[in-house]
Amino acid sequence: MKVYGRNILKEILETNTKVRMIYFSDTNSGELTDLIEEVKKRKLPFTIANKKVLQRLSNTEKHQGVVIDIGEFEYKDEGIIESLEKPFLVILDQIQDPHNFGAIIRTAVASGANAIIIPKKNSAQVTPTVVKVSVGTIFKINIIKTTNIARFIKNIKEMGIWVYGADTNGKVYYKTDLRKPVAIVLGNEGSGIRPNVKEKCDGLITIPMKNSVESLNVSVSAGILLYEVMRQNENFSS
Structure with missing residues (x-):
C-alpha cells in the first residue's frame, strides 16, 4: 500500500x-x-x-x-485485547464510507481508544484514503478484523468488557455509565447496527436530537460518544 x-x-x-x-x-x-x-x-x-x-x-x-x-497494512490479532488493562474499544458494524472510517479512527485515537474492530466483509477496509483522512493517526491504534462481530462481542463480554451500541431507541448517552472496560458499537451509515449485533450489546445509547433531526453522520456521533467515554473515565479516575 x-x-x-x-x-x-x-x-x-x-x-x-x-x-x-x-x-x-x-x-x-x-x-x-x-x-x-x-x-x-x-x-x-x-x-x-x-x-x-x-x-x-x-x-x-x-x-x-x-x-x-508501507507494504500490506498490518491488522492486529483479536488476542491483543486480553493484554489490555481496562480496554476502550470501538466496534464498527459495516461502516461503508472510507471517509467516515478515517474520521472515526482520528477521533478514536484522540479520545484514547485502544483498538477499532471491523468485520472482514461488507465493511470499509484500510486504504490510502482511510490513512489520509485519519491524518496518519491510524498508526497509533490497533485495527482488528474479525469474521463475526456478534461473536466478537460475546467473547469480550466474557472478559468483563461492557458493550453499548449507538441506537436511536437507546438511553441518553450521558446518563449511561461508560467507565472502562467498555466498547462502543457504531452501525452502518444507512441501516445502523444489525439486529443480531444489537441484541448482543449490554445496552443501547442515543444522542438526543432537537428540531426534528433524526440522526447525525456516524463520524459525528462517534466524536460525541467517544469523548463522553473519555470524559467519564477522567472524572471517575482516582
Whole structure:
C-alpha cells in the first residue's frame, strides 16, 4: 500500500511503522529537507523522484512531495485485547464510507481508544484514503478484523468488557455509565447496527436530537460518544 503526505510520514516516523520505500520529490523545501534528514538518520530506504513519478505512485497531485510504500497494512490479532488493562474499544458494524472510517479512527485515537474492530466483509477496509483522512493517526491504534462481530462481542463480554451500541431507541448517552472496560458499537451509515449485533450489546445509547433531526453522520456521533467515554473515565479516575 502506498500512502502520501508529510503529516502521514511524520506519524509513521513517530510510531516506527515499517516502510518499504519512501519517495521524496526533487523539489526543494525546508520541511521536506528536514524529513529527508530524519529518514537518513533512521537509515530508512528512500529515493528522490520527480513530481510525475510521485503523482503516478499516489494517484494524486496532492502528495505534498512524499509517497510512502508501507507494504500490506498490518491488522492486529483479536488476542491483543486480553493484554489490555481496562480496554476502550470501538466496534464498527459495516461502516461503508472510507471517509467516515478515517474520521472515526482520528477521533478514536484522540479520545484514547485502544483498538477499532471491523468485520472482514461488507465493511470499509484500510486504504490510502482511510490513512489520509485519519491524518496518519491510524498508526497509533490497533485495527482488528474479525469474521463475526456478534461473536466478537460475546467473547469480550466474557472478559468483563461492557458493550453499548449507538441506537436511536437507546438511553441518553450521558446518563449511561461508560467507565472502562467498555466498547462502543457504531452501525452502518444507512441501516445502523444489525439486529443480531444489537441484541448482543449490554445496552443501547442515543444522542438526543432537537428540531426534528433524526440522526447525525456516524463520524459525528462517534466524536460525541467517544469523548463522553473519555470524559467519564477522567472524572471517575482516582
